[in-house]
Amino acid sequence: MLFNYTYLHKSPVTKLNQNLIFFFRKIKNVNDSANFKPYSNYFHPDFVVQLSHSPVLEEKFEAFFNVYKTLSTHEKEKLNETFYDAQDIRSIIEDNSVDGNKFKLSNLPKKIRKPVKDLFSFMYPSTLNTDNRLTNHYQDIYSDILKRNLKVCPFCGIEPLFPPHIRRQDYDHILKQESYPFSTLNMKNLVPMGRDCNEIFKGRKDVIYDQVSGKRIVFAYPYKRFYQIEIKLDNSKLPDRTNNKNGQWVINFLPNDSFVQTWQWVFDIKRRYSDMILSLYFDDWLTQFEKSLKKENKKIRNHSDLIKEFNSCASTYLSQPLLEFGIIKGALFKFLANCNDYSFYNAFTKKINS
Numbered sequence: 361m362l363f364n365y366t367y368l369h370k371s372p373v374t375k376l377n378q379n380l381i382f383f384f385r386k387i388k389n390v391n392d393s394a395n396f397k398p399y400s401n402y403f404h405p406d407f408v409v410q411l412s413h414s415p416v417l418e419e420k421f422e423a424f425f426n427v428y429k430t431l432s433t434h435e436k437e438k439l440n441e442t443f444y445d446a447q448d449i450r451s452i453i454e455d456n457s458v459d460g461n462k463f464k465l466s467n468l469p470k471k472i473r474k475p476v477k478d479l480f481s482f483m484y485p486s487t488l489n490t491d492n493r494l495t496n497h498y499q500d501i502y503s504d505i506l507k508r509n510l511k512v513c514p515f516c517g518i519e520p521l522f523p524p525h526i527r528r529q530d531y532d533h534i535l536k537q538e539s540y541p542f543s544t545l546n547m548k549n550l551v552p553m554g555r556d557c558n559e560i561f562k563g564r565k566d567v568i569y570d571q572v573s574g575k576r577i578v579f580a581y582p583y584k585r586f587y588q589i590e591i592k593l594d595n596s597k598l599p600d601r602t603n604n605k606n607g608q609w610v611i612n613f614l615p616n617d618s619f620v621q622t623w624q625w626v627f628d629i630k631r632r633y634s635d636m637i638l639s640l641y642f643d644d645w646l647t648q649f650e651k652s653l654k655k656e657n658k659k660i661r662n663h664s665d666l667i668k669e670f671n672s673c674a675s676t677y678l679s680q681p682l683l684e685f686g687i688i689k690g691a692l693f694k695f696l697a698n699c700n701d702y703s704f705y706n707a708f709t710k711k712i713n714s
Contacts, residue, residue: 361623362517362682365551366504367583373493376483377447377545379407383421384443388436390429396422410490420482424475435469442468446542449549450584453534453568456576456618460568464539480541485531488545494531499524501552510682513554514582515562515627517682518637521552530558534567534579551582561628579626580619587623588681590614591633591691598696598704599642607642609634637688645689649673650712660712663705670697 368374386402399418400408402425411418431439446452446463465473488494502524505511513519522529532553535543543549553562565571567579580586592612599607611630613620624630653660653669660666670693678690696704 361515361580361582361586361619362589362687363505363508363510363514364586365501365514365583367548368497368500371493371497371500371547372491373488373497374547375406375493376488376490377547379404380545381444381447382407384440387425387428388440390425392429394425394429396425410487414487417482417487420475420479424472424479427472427475431469431472439468439472443542446540447546447548449534449543449546450581452543453579454581454585454619456568456578458576460535460540460576463535463542465541466539476541477538480544481537484533484537484544495524495528497547498528498531498552502529509680512682513552513557514586515553515557515623516629516632517687518632518685519554519556521554529553530555532558532562534582536564536566538564539566548581548583557627561632562626565626567622567626577622578618579622585619587615587620589620589687591687593691593695596695596699598699598701606639609638633688637685638692641685642692645692646708649693650708653712660709663702663709666705666709666712667697670694 382404383402396402399411399421403411411421428436428439442463452458452460452463461467465477468476485494502521505521511520513521529552531550533540533544534549534551537544540549568577569575570577590613592614593609594612595610597608599605611633613624613629649669658665658669660669674690674693674697676690677686677693679686681687681690
């Protein structure tokens with residue numbers, strides 16, 4: 361959301377989903393007397409080798425096949441249509457005219473739901489990471505963002521991503537796996553995501569449906585769409601340490617379109633920026649700012665001098681918004697320059713000159 365990943369079209373990890381598409385094409389018109397074996401009739405030769413080394417995976421495919429062949433012609437046509445349409449991840453998540461419910465497990469013929477669930481849940485992540493393909497994919501993704509001087513989760517901008525030699529970063533299904541099984545192995549639906557964003561804040565949310573109204577909403581496709589977010593702290597109240605009062609942070613974002621609204625809801629961005637960053641680091645950042653002014657022998661004779669330094673500090677942080685909370689630090693010092701809190705200005709000027 362705060363930057364986009366580069367989609368790696370030629371990554372070997374994409375082959376599994378391609379093999380699935382091949383399989384669905386081959387079984388499209390099978391009748392109820394068809395046999396699963398020899399399964400080489402239904403799979404790409406490359407995948408036949410992989411399947412021969414995984415009896416459990418073969419068993420899952422056979423269970424799916426044996427139920428699929430008993431579906432009516434209409435049910436087969438609808439199932440295949442659902443599978444193919446489920447591959448257009450960007451349209452599903454970014455176009456709110458698309459009925460996302462049609463892709464849900466609960467919308468499939470009842471008797472095939474369990475075989476579908478068992479097959480796709482087995483293939484992710486174990487089969488997907490055959491020959492360390494998912495691990496290597498992350499190494500390539502990480503190398504690409506490092507070249508752009510990016511080191512944080514693009515969904516929050518504050519949580520660092522693991523260097524590949526330490527561990528593979530968590531991968532998140534944008535369309536959650538248990539509800540949208542046919543998108544499970546599509547790498548356009550899988551993205552490296554910070555552990556907190558993935559496990560704590562996004563969790564099991566359905567990102568294309570409002571959890572209160574049930575209405576369709578949109579989610580930014582992370583391999584293409586991103587925003588240069590500006591944080592506005594207007595109407596916030598600064599902490600009053602003299603009277604032992606905490607601040608009250610009012611956070612808004614520009615732009616504030618439907619994609620941004622979904623982003624801040626899914627990842628609980630306002631509360632994280634407020635309670636986990638601003639409330640915790642406000643005093644530390646001011647102390648750091650004060651020390652910097654003294655080290656550089658900056659003269660703060662009046663409010664204008666102080667505001668000038670606040671603005672300068674804001675510009676420095678905002679020039680690298682995804683480095684060490686720069687997007688939040690910059691917003692804070694910009695707010696300090698424009699808050700017109702003269703009692704704060706007086707107290708801080710006095711402190712610097714003491």
